[in-house]
Amino acid sequence: MTTVLEVNNVSSGYGEVQILWDTSVKLEKGKLTSLVGANGVGKTTLMRTIMGLLKPTKGTVSFHGQDVTRMSAHAKAAHGLILVPEGRQLFTEMTVYENLEMGAFTKRAKENFAANLDRVYEMFPRLKERLDQKSGTMSGGEQQMLAVARGLMAQPDILMIDELSLGLAPFLVLDLFEILKRLKDDGLTMLLVEQNVQMALAVSDYAYVLADGKVELEGPSRELAQNEHVRAAYLGI
Amino acid sequence: MDQFIASLADGLLLGFVYGLAAMGLTLIFGVMDVINLAHGPIIALGMFAVFFLGPPGLGLHPYVALLVVAVLGLIFGAIIYFISVHRILDGPHLSSLLSTFSVNMMIIGVGTAIFTTTPKNMDFSIGGLAFWALNIPFTRLVGAFIAVLVAAALYVFLYRTQQGKAIRAVANNRAASELMGIPSTMTLALSFGIGTMLAAVSGAIIATFFSFSILSGGVYELKSFVIVVLGGLGNPTGALLGGLILGALEGIVPVFLPVSWVPVIEFVLFVLILMYRPNGLFGGGRS
Ligand SMILES: Nc1ncnc2c1ncn2[C@@H]1O[C@H](COP(=O)(O)OP(=O)(O)OP(=O)(O)O)[C@@H](O)[C@H]1O
Numbered sequence: 470m471t472t473v474l475e476v477n478n479v480s481s482g483y484g485e486v487q488i489l490w491d492t493s494v495k496l497e498k499g500k501l502t503s504l505v506g507a508n509g510v511g512k513t514t515l516m517r518t519i520m521g522l523l524k525p526t527k528g529t530v531s532f533h534g535q536d537v538t539r540m541s542a543h544a545k546a547a548h549g550l551i552l553v554p555e556g557r558q559l560f561t562e563m564t565v566y567e568n569l570e571m572g573a574f575t576k577r578a579k580e581n582f583a584a585n586l587d588r589v590y591e592m593f594p595r596l597k598e599r600l601d602q603k604s605g606t607m608s609g610g611e612q613q614m615l616a617v618a619r620g621l622m623a624q625p626d627i628l629m630i631d632e633l634s635l636g637l638a639p640f641l642v643l644d645l646f647e648i649l650k651r652l653k654d655d656g657l658t659m660l661l662v663e664q665n666v667q668m669a670l671a672v673s674d675y676a677y678v679l680a681d682g683k684v685e686l687e688g689p690s691r692e693l694a695q696n697e698h699v700r701a702a703y704l705g706i
Numbered sequence: 707m708d709q710f711i712a713s714l715a716d717g718l719l720l721g722f723v724y725g726l727a728a729m730g731l732t733l734i735f736g737v738m739d740v741i742n743l744a745h746g747p748i749i750a751l752g753m754f755a756v757f758f759l760g761p762p763g764l765g766l767h768p769y770v771a772l773l774v775v776a777v778l779g780l781i782f783g784a785i786i787y788f789i790s791v792h793r794i795l796d797g798p799h800l801s802s803l804l805s806t807f808s809v810n811m812m813i814i815g816v817g818t819a820i821f822t823t824t825p826k827n828m829d830f831s832i833g834g835l836a837f838w839a840l841n842i843p844f845t846r847l848v849g850a851f852i853a854v855l856v857a858a859a860l861y862v863f864l865y866r867t868q869q870g871k872a873i874r875a876v877a878n879n880r881a882a883s884e885l886m887g888i889p890s891t892m893t894l895a896l897s898f899g900i901g902t903m904l905a906a907v908s909g910a911i912i913a914t915f916f917s918f919s920i921l922s923g924g925v926y927e928l929k930s931f932v933i934v935v936l937g938g939l940g941n942p943t944g945a946l947l948g949g950l951i952l953g954a955l956e957g958i959v960p961v962f963l964p965v966s967w968v969p970v971i972e973f974v975l976f977v978l979i980l981m982y983r984p985n986g987l988f989g990g991g992r993s
């Protein structure tokens with residue numbers, strides 16, 4: 470197994486407020502990893518720190534063995550580290566097609582533009598029907614599809630998705646999970662934050678449970694799904 | 707009636723150039739929410755640049771010099787961005803107002819010291835077009851034509867090229883554009899450079915019609931503000947149309963009233979638009 474992303478004892482937060490305390494997370498090549506934790510525990514903060522939108526006050530982030538702690542977010546994206554952010558963050562004033570184009574802004578993504586576009590159209594036929602629509606005027610579900618599609622256009626080496634299914638109808642959630650499985654079968658390395666912990670653990674290979682700004686528990690998802698504490702605290706069983 | 711038409715044509719042709727300057731102001735606002743108070747002095751610098759590159763100085767043809775002014779404007783704008791805008795971008799509006807106002811004062815101060823405030827004149831003429839009631843200097847026609855050309859080029863750039871779309875993406879959502887690999891800081895610097903370039907080029911075009919000094923920018927800056935509000939803040943196409951409206955007003959009003967009424971009417975319009983159409987006459991702007 471190769472570790473493609475390694476977060477080492479990272480502390481991070483917003484100004485004076487520290488949210489993450491010595492957090493360590495590893496992503497293995499081709500594996501789907503889940504990040505589980507209560508609201509406000511710091512899942513989004515961790516993803517933003519990995520991307521470099523937030524600078525850690527302590528610890529390191531390495532990507533393919535290279536220290537990228539101080540690298541800017543756009544440079545990381547150019548190397549294939551891609552985040553589909555919480556709340557979609559689409560280019561709402563631009564069309565669906567333009568959003569996809571902007572997803573493919575980096576050199577590595579441009580080289581694979583046509584193939585990625587075909588793949589995205591096939592996964593999300595709805596988007597293909599709405600290419601000229603301003604993305605901000607689409608429904609919530611369509612916007613979420615576009616957010617994922619835009620991330621895929623970036624030719625990710627690692628795809629991190631923050632809140633895949635928030636606010637989506639159940640059948641759409643199922644659709645998106647099917648797509649995750651497909652991406653996993655294609656060998657994509659992923660980090661997933663998902664409110665539906667049961668589904669997240671079912672689809673992922675490995676999981677981290679965050680509590681109090683630290684990793685409280687980690688292990689193969691299947692085992693965590695059987696863990697008494699996890700079942701009580703996150704699965705409501 | 708003849709005089710009316712002649713004044714209207716005159717005003718409309720000027721209006722294209724005013725619109726071009728306003729596009730620079732509105733582009734910068736639209737992309738980074740900064741009202742560039744150095745806009746006027748930059749227009750004035752464009753005038754001086756074409757003067758010193760042109761026949762009175764290095765001897766380039768004024769329209770060739772215009773190309774050089776464009777490049778210089780782009781570079782100068784990017785420098786202003788890094789020195790005085792980048793650091794206060796996430797601060798309150800007041801910071802960017804004060805910061806660009808300082809740039810405004812510095813340019814005017816240094817400019818006054820070097821160039822004095824004695825008006826300069828290019829004395830540039832390439833004949834004119836006389837027919838019916840009209841007698842239009844070719845400089846006006848060419849100036850308007852260049853303004854339209856630059857405006858169209860800007861539109862194509864923003865809507866048809868990857869780099870231009872990246873500017874719109876950064877304007878729309880800076881964090882998201884970083885996540886997609888768009889270098890947002892360089893993109894913002896480029897946008898500020900383009901906004902500055904538009905102001906400088908319009909100044910250079912104006913210098914081919916009128917005499918000017920380092921203080922002339924102020925008048926055109928005020929016009930740009932009126933135009934930008936007419937056209938909707940942050941809406942470059944609206945700015946060009948707003949320029950035409952303002953130009954037409956400037957042409958027509960003096961036919962009926964003393965010239966000194968022009969700014970009064972312009973600013974009454976300014977206030978009325980802010981009160982009743984804060985998104986601009988054509989919508990699409992941001993209030
Ligand atoms: N910009 C900010 N400034 C200050 N505090 C912030 C900011 N963003 C988030 N926080 C705080 O940081 C903590 C962690 O937030 P974060 O968004 O990382 O949580 P999360 O685990 O993603 O939660 P959720 O499941 O609700 O998305 C919260 O207490 C939140 O209030």
Ligand SMILES: [Mg+2]
Pocket residue numbers: 512513514555631
């Ligand atoms: Mg979150």
